[in-house]
Amino acid sequence: MAAPHRLSRRTLLHTVSAAGALGVLGSALPWRPALAKDLVVGFVYVGPRDDFGYNQAHAEGAAAVRALPGVKVLEEEKVPETVDVEKSMESMIALDGARLLFPTSFGYFDPHVLKVAKKHSSLTFLHCGGLWTEGKHPANVGSYFGYIDEAQYLSGIVAAHTSKTKKLGFVAAKPIPQVLRNINSFTLGARSVDPAVTTAVIFTGDWSMPVKEAEAANSLIDQGVDVVTCHVDSPKVVVETAERRGIFCTGYHASQAALAPKGYLTGAEWNWAKVYTDYVTLVLAGKTVPNLVRGGLKEGVVKTSAYGPAVSDAARANADAVKAQFMDGSFVIYKGPLKDNKGNTVIAAGEAQGQTDIALESMNYLVEGVTGSIG
Amino acid sequence: MDDGGLGWWGVPLAVLAGAIRVSTPFLFVSLGECLTEKSGRINLGLEGTLVMGAMSGYAVAYGTGNPWAGVLVAGLAGTVFGVLHAAICSLERVNDIAVGIALMLLGTGLAFFLGKPFIQPQAPQLPSLALGWWSDVPQVQSALRINALFLAGLLLAPLLVWALRCTRWGMVVRIVGESAEAARAMGYPVNAVRMAATATGGFLAGVGGSFLSLYYPGSWNEGLSSGQGITAVALVIFARWDPMLCFYAALLFGGAGALGPALQSVGVTQGYYLLNAAPYILTLAIMIATSSSRHRLAGAPAELSVTR
Amino acid sequence: MPLDRVLPTLAALAVSMVLFGLFVLAVGVDPLETYALMYTGAFGSWFSWQNTLTRAAPLILTALCTALPARLGLVVIGGEGALVLGGLAAVATALALDGLPPPVVYGAMGLAGMAAGGALIGFAGALRHGRGVNETIASLLLTYIAIAVMKQLVEGPMKDPASLNKPSTAPVPDAYLVGTLPGMDVHWGLALGVLFALAAWVLMTRTTFGFAARMVGGNPRAARMAGLPVGTLLVVTCALGGAAAGLAGVMEVAAVHGRANASMVAGYGFTGILVAFLARQNPLAVIPVAILFGGIGASGGLLQRRLDLPDAAVLVLQGIIFVTLLAGEGLQGRLPSLRRAPPAARPQEA
Known part of the structure; x- marks a missing residue:
């Protein structure tokens, strides 16, 4: 986890003294060619790796890999989901000898990762998204993803305990299944505490739109929402806006606790450090890596942020109890009878969809209690 | 209402x-651009100036713990870019639109x-004035929590109208914008006037950028502007080179965003x-509706390349 | 391009390299090492060359979107929008004609994409001629609108329900995907770009159409008095530029993404503007300049990995090149170069 006031991972770029001035800065790391026996691992990010969000979560995983002996880590950030990512990976392979690649953006998979993996069948490509299908995709490709909605469910519980207005807010990028699943799990968690709680959702339309995100958070707060969370690439703006308006928030992707010391309740975080070091350890040992890795709290793929000061004892006890059930694998979020917010039954009484259920992957509804519709 | x-x-x-929260960067950039264009030059580079102002201000x-120092430096950074634009454009045969894109x-x-x-650290934010003290409704109080920069912009718009219309300075700027030849004949230093107008425009755009990073949304990251600087340049045409109309147009664009x-x-x-693109559609529609191939736009400086 | 235009461009490039070198030096990075790495990443090996050419392919086409109208004294910056619409039209065509023989569908996709891109920029040209609307602002606004329309369609009416977490249109059927050039790992967009640039060069320098266009660019009033169809020339040239960028969109869909989605908005249209200016709006010069910019892009990753330079180093270098070039234009004064748009309207400086 980043230290709260870490300037940047570019520790050599010191504070620029004045705006626009090219202050005195340190010298760059000299390039050290990898030792022949070193495993060269390449990470590709779609955005800046210190965004307090999606990309930072992955960069924290990469940092853990860097600490392993016998490994050399390469990183490239802000690589768009075009031919650029294909060429970035191939450049890491051709010029720097990378043998294991982590293209970390969901949109890299089809067709970019697949194309490059077919060309380099002796190398391993591990993609974040959980999209690998036996027989359809190359054997040297793996895909991993986490059931982060479990952590969102717990955030929902804490949010419902904390809210006085019984109105929660959710700032989301796009109405895609992964996002809907987080909105729904957050809402179901909250309504398990108090069925009167509702969640208002606003879609900004894109993954990184700071002004729209701030506007969305303010609109929600004006509508009486007093706990807000989000699913955008960088939750920084939403969390800071909530703190300034004096309401509560829960985090996403990474911990934003440092940004909202008063209002930060808890958060749903990725634990890529564990996933990545596990993978790299397997590769170092010469073992084959699994093609599909999915897991939630129990498997250590996702985690929750430490509770903030505003979380009551009752909320802690409730969330911890449910967390314990997640940890022993006995808790199911999506079980019937479940209605969507238009009154249709989406899961019949007596049915349950466990986390691995494929039906959850194509979620196209908002559960009862969510205000908003899928555009 | 009992649930808040x-x-x-x-x-x-x-x-x-x-409208109040989102409009301030539009307002500052468009007022700056308005002045620049009145002198007969267009600076499309204010998007870069806005982002530079946001970053340097933050x-x-x-670094100093003082947000107002940030605002000042953001303005100075903007001035540097304005001077650079004017300096390059003052050379012969240089297209001001191209220089703008380059900058x-x-x-x-x-x-x-x-x-x-x-990107990571949190900088101190600009304070705001609570003008909603008279209301019991927290939403109204919040809506009327107004930043001093917005008020500065609110005063600046009529001031600019007055300065352009009634002062000697304003007259010189307008003459230079109407006909460089006439201005030269009258003994006015055309390039120096345009330099001053572009530098001032850059200063204002830089200050507008500092509002983004130091007040709303109030943090620095690379997606911060998402094209607001360039929208503001289009807004000047929308507003017919009238600073007061710039103010109303900025409010309209801000409100459209909200x-x-x-x-x-x-x-x-x-x-x-489509709703997010509404300001662009509106601007284009108004440009189409009010332009004409026979005469230039009302209020447009004759020297301005975009209106010919 | 005659020598008196090549030399100043090379001089501007040299000055830019010195300035960028000083810049990286100021942040503590060895400029010589930086340039050595850039050479390695862009042109140091067959792999690097292919990387560079792949990135250059769309830039040639989007640059033409600015370079062609520039012959008439217009500054068009709507290449990104034309690219997006071109891609969207290509997908729609391929899906509608599914089942027909590939050559037919290839042709139809290309034509549809070029028509869509051409319509967008042609519209900007028509607005300029018919209503006196500034083409720079209009083409930019049209780009924003085109991108919004594309996103709305891709996540609404044209969405493939199976695309789940990456909203996209249905995929172009495999039979209609475009492969790579023989013997190299670069898609056909490069060949089409070079052909389009050659054709544009011939059109603009060797035909009466090109001569008429240049007359309009040189002096619209005189051109009108000479009885030239100024409006037609304006709209057709803009449409041709838009068609080039539209074709870039077709190739993005058919050779890179296999479907249309928000990933098409990758900035090629905006980089193309730079390429066009650095090529001094000459369709032929667009080719080497696009390769140069492709190389800068190809080496950006290496600068991140080896020197820990931010990804924006590439933007800074491009910005320095562009600013230096324009300043150089002005300083050299007497040599033929970029013209003010349109120069005839500035009699006091003629």
Whole structure:
């Protein structure tokens, strides 16, 4: 986890003294060619790796890999989901000898990762998204993803305990299944505490739109929402806006606790450090890596942020109890009878969809209690 | 209302509040651009200036602990870019639109490059004035929590109208913008006037950028502007080179940006991409409706390349 | 391009390299090492060359979107929008004609994409001629609108329900995907770009159409008095530029993404503007300049990995090149170069 006031991972770029001035800065790391026996691992990010969000979560995983002996880590950030990512990976392979690649953006998979993996069948490509299908995709490709909605469910519980207005807010990028699943799990968690709680959702339309995100958070707060969370690439703006308006928030992707010391309740975080070091350890040992890795709290793929000061004892006890059930694998979020917010039954009484259920992957509804519709 | 929500009444309030919150960068950039264009030059590079202002303002506020120092430095950084634009454009045979695009790129690139260490830290924010003390409704109080820069912009617009219309300085700027030849004949230093107008425009755009990073949304990152600087340049044409109209247009564009989220917060979630593009559609429609191939736009400086 | 235009461009490039070198030096990075790495990443090996050419392919086409109208004294910056619409039209065509023989569908996709891109920029040209609307602002606004329309369609009416977490249109059927050039790992967009640039060069320098266009660019009033169809020339040239960028969109869909989605908005249209200016709006010069910019892009990753330079280093270098070039234009004064748009309207400086 980043230290709260870490300037940047570019520790050599010191504070620029004045705006626009090219202050005195340190010298760059000299390039050290990898030792022949070193495993060269390449990470590709779609955005800046210190965004307090999606990309930072992955960069924290990469940092853990860097600490392993016998490994050399390469990183490239802000690589768009075009031919650029294909060429970035191939450049890491051709010029720097990378043998294991982590293209970390969901949109890299089809067709970019697949194309490059077919060309380099002796190398391993591990993609974040959980999209690998036996027989359809190359054997040297793996895909991993986490059931982060479990952590969102717990955030929902804490949010419902904390809210006085019984109105929660959710700032989301796009109405895609992964996002809907987080909105729904957050809402179901909250309504398990108090069925009167509702969640208002606003879609900004894109993954990184700071002004729209701030506007969305303010609109929600004006509508009486007093706990807000989000699913955008960088939750920084939403969390800071909530703190300034004096309401509560829960985090996403990474911990934003440092940004909202008063209002930060808890958060749903990725634990890529564990996933990545596990993978790299397997590769170092010469073992084959699994093609599909999915897991939630129990498997250590996702985690929750430490509770903030505003979380009551009752909320802690409730969330911890449910967390314990997640940890022993006995808790199911999506079980019937479940209605969507238009009154249709989406899961019949007596049915349950466990986390691995494929039906959850194509979620196209908002559960009862969510205000908003899928555009 | 007992639950603290405003329901549908929240929409106009959110649009009003959003207009005030979101409009300030539009206002500063468009007032600056208005002055620059009055002198007969267009500076398309204000997008880069805005981003540079946002980054440098944030960095300095973080370094010194004083957000107003950030605003000042942001303005100075903008001035540097304005001077650079004017200096290059004063050379013969240089297209001011091309120089603007070049500086947009350079400003954005430098801001992203130098701004990397400041994505993470939190800089002190500009204070706001609570003008909603008379109301019991927290949403109204929040909507009327107004930043001093917005008020500065509010005063600046009529001041600029007055300065352009009634002062000697304003007259010189307008003459230079109407006919460089005439201005030269009258003994006015055309390039120096344009330099001053572009530098002032750059200063204002830089200050507008500092509002983004130091007040709303109030943090520095690379997606911060998402084209607001360039929108503001289009807004000047929309506003017919009238600073007061710039003010109203900035409010309109700000409010349009707030409309989408406000409607969604009461459950209307259709077509947000098109809604987000509404300001562009509106500007284009107005340009088409009011332009003519026979005569230039009313209020347009005759020297301005975009109106010919 | 005659020598008196090549030399100043090379001089501007040299000055830019010195300035960028000083810049990286100021942040503590060795400029010589930086340039050595850039050479390695862009042109140091067959792999690097292919990387560079792949990135250059769309830039040639989007640059033409600015370079062609520039012959008439217009500054068009709507290449990104034309690219997006071109891609969207290509997908729609391929899906509608599914089942027909590939050559037919290839042709139809290309034509549809070029028509869509051409319509967008042609519209900007028509607005300029018919209503006197500034083409720079209009083409930019049209780009924003085109991108919004594309996103709305891709996530609404044209969405493939199976695309789940990456909203996209249905995929172009495999039979209609475009492969790579023989013997190299670069898609056909490069060949089409070079052909389009050659054709544009011939059109603009060797035909009466090109001569008429240049007359309009040189002096619209005189051109009108000479009885030239100024409006037609304006709209057709803009449409041709838009068609080039539209074709870039077709190739993005058919050779890179296999479907249309928000990933098409990758900035090629905006980089193309730079390429066009650095090529001094000459369709032929666009080719080497696009390769140069492709190389800068190809080496950006290496600068991140080896020197820990931010990704924006590439933007800074491009910005410095562009600014230096324009300043150089002005300083050299007497040599033929970029013209003010349109120069005839500035009699006091003629």
